[in-house]
Amino acid sequence: MKKTVNASRRAFLTKSTVLATGGALAALTGPARALGDRALAPAVRYHKIYDVIVVGSGFAGLAAALEAALAGRSVLVIEKMPVCGGNSAINGGAVAVAGSPLQQKEGITDSPELMYQDMLKAGRGLNDKEQLKILVNNTNAAYEFTLQHGVEYKPFVQHFGGHSVPRTLQTVQSSGAGITRPLKDSATKLGVMFRTRCKLESFVQNADGRVIGVKVRDGYRFPDEQSGQIRHYGARYGVVMCSGGFSNDLRFRKMQNPKLDERMDSTNHPGATAECLVQMMRIGATPVQLDLIQLGPWSSPDEKGFGYVSQFNTIAGFPHGIMVNPRTGRRFTNELADRKEREDGILAQVDEQGNPEYPICFTTLEGAKQAQSLVHALHYDVAWQFDTLEQLATHFGTPYAPLKEEVDEYNAAVARKGGDKMKKDVSRAVSLERGPYVAVRVWPKVHYVMGGVQISMKAEVLNAADSKPIPGLYAAGEATAGSHGGSRLGSCAVADCLVFGRIAGASAATAAPVTDNSYNAGEI
Template sequence: MFLKKLTLVFCCSLLPLEAFGLTTVDVVVVGGGAAGLAAAVSAAEHNAKVVLLEKSSSLGGNAFFSGGYFNAVNSERQKKAGVVDSKELYIEHMLESGGGKNSPEIVRKLAEESLETMKWLENKGLRFQELVTESFGGRWRRSYLTLEPDGQGFIRVLTTDALRRGVQIQTKAPVKQLLKGEDGRIVGVAYQDEDREEKRIFATKGVILAAGGFSANPELIRKIAPELSDLTNDNLAQNTGEVLLSAEQIGAKLVNMSEIECLPGARKGSTVRGRLHGDSSRFIFLDSDGKRFIREDAKRSEIRDAVLKLPGKMAYLVIDNSGFKSYSLGIQRDSIRGVETGDVFRADSIEEMAEQLKIDPSRLKKTIEEYNKCVDMGIDPLGKSKEKLLHKIETPPFWGTYAPMAIHNTLGGLAITQEGKVLDKDGKPISGLFAAGEITGMTHGSDRLGGNGLTEALTFGRISGKACAELK
């Protein structure tokens, strides 16, 4: 019943802005995902009249269907869990993963503000689990999940708060153009209403771009990363990057555009993704011969490149029932549905799993025996860290899935300041223009830490909303 009500809230088409007599407001937010909702709420908190325009018929974007991991250095919770962490270590991990392509200033801002964002959300009624965990590719136990499935709790809390604060939300309203004043300041946007008529709305303070990335734009992917052009993607269809390109047209600087993150996704011809890769201590990757080919806790970019070198660019993943039960009810539910579609496999023995994956049974059995010995010894010839050699694969039933690479996140985008101000090609802020979330390109560099997607979107959404609302 709760999920039914949730869907109704997020999918309802709100009244046209004309019904409120709105042609000029303080702040216009473009995009209704985590970053856009956080920006709208934050701006409204600082006494701005706000309009939010969303391209699709519902709010939430990719965040609604995400794994729901949120990273922060929360020393109090981590201490109870026996985890030693610090902001400096968090920064170090982000910069190492980014390969020198992310901004140290933006990284530091994220590390310093993420806990404040977590507290901000809690004050609005979002409840986090006590568990301190680590997302796939996260490098450290600093991830938190809410009590609600996936990313739904973040969207529910922010939508409720936005409406309570008087934010006017218009769905089915794709933005087509940024409007520039004679002095070069961004003064509003042109968008299409539900009848495809062009409308304009003006902003006295500024426009915040939070329209996501371009993972669902195959032509743009083919242009900037042709080696990934034949992959599927796990994004919503509206993530095609038009707002990003519109900002470039008015002089905004783009950075790291060829940096694209991939995760295990759906095989070609299917839309079902076996989401069994959340915890790298629980599963193993296999090639078509039934052998491990990379450590499961490697950087996401390393795993991507290794899978793309396999025959048919196809990998497989196996986990036991103990690992399966450690995942969220949403992942378990989706996996059971995947068994029905032939995208996920369930077997009572290793030999049966091998037959379903079309792998030599003796080879798979030997691989799992060798891996279990690695767990016992705490040493892995492929280099998996001792901290991740925690769980044997031994409890039936066993679960397996296809694990080809799918485009998950575009890491490049708009260059911004620590306040979320968009920079022009000379590195100077464009007056009246801000951005937050996946549409920006300075946070992750060449590799994103698992759990940092929501953290980035919500933190810079909060920061940019406040900064825009306080413009004179």
């Protein structure tokens, strides 16, 4: 009996055959009907074989695709949603660059070392230091890269919370789409193929465990997990995972942090879910710090998702205004602290029953002049305008006297360009002496996962068993851990995605291609 099996096995192994590694892996016995997704896939025939496949079409995916295409590789980008861009296309398009020409023009002294210190401090020392060094040393090159591909920035530098100096550039559109659109156009011109509604089901590996392709659902309609048609695409050089985070995956995020349950909204697009992370873990990727999940401290309880208020607070309310508790009229945090500190500060504003007392953030019309989203926020009644501070106080039922006292103290600090009692840098802030005022309400939303898979400095995905690269698999952006540690600073995600997306694309493009018989069955 044993002999027969071996003979059969030998005959079997002479064929070019791979196993699609989806579902519960590696089961090969029992009645054939039970095999399902775990089945031996006899001589996988690929719908098409590319050099490099990129999963995800946000900042990291586009940067990776561009680098691979520029290196002469054929590239397929797959995107499960109906449109490209993911969270990248709906955020504020703000990117931290250490030592940019605009900083120099404005006389701001900055350096990669200073950005490193800022990010390490915000990250509570939980960052991967080597990875962080690579990030901060390459923001200027990433910025140049975006310019070359047609991205346009506003002609001034902004000061985001937790950064020592103003170092954030922003697209003229005030949106990440100002980056994803030109990068996608540029990639398309270079021959990169984009397939939307194409969802990764699992990886295909060869005998050496090298990732040589993907099994997908083509024509997938989120969130119908049975929709679309199963197809395989080959990747001779590598697969690059730029599949983002899982802030909108309630099941997965609640497992990691039970406090982030149904009651917490998220700024993310609906497709920000964990299935690609799960598939990477199934072939050995190392999960790191999955429970470190960031809340955006600038969002509004009065609108869904990212909304208009987030941009208002980032550009206007926080740098040029103050945030107070509505019941006491008192400030409670440095409005430019890192996100974790602000998040903790805001979440502490609850009544005795633990119900939120949504803080009020306000500035003057002058302070809000760069906030393009304000007009929309006013229109949709999620921001309000008042001629006087008294009117503002009355609207929110806030006691006027302590509020006035806070405003006066703050104005005094602004006038002397320092000494704010919350230790906020007010050297460039606007005075709140004269209205009209604009105000919003604030409550955090799940925004970003610092955790993800561990990568090497070449953006190779590392195996949990031995920290060696899983051949053929690369990752960048929110899908990875390491750059941000305990708390990410605003506008550092875009930088991270661009820097490591480029590295991942270049690494995949310069890998040794698959030369065994894995693709013998050819394309369909």
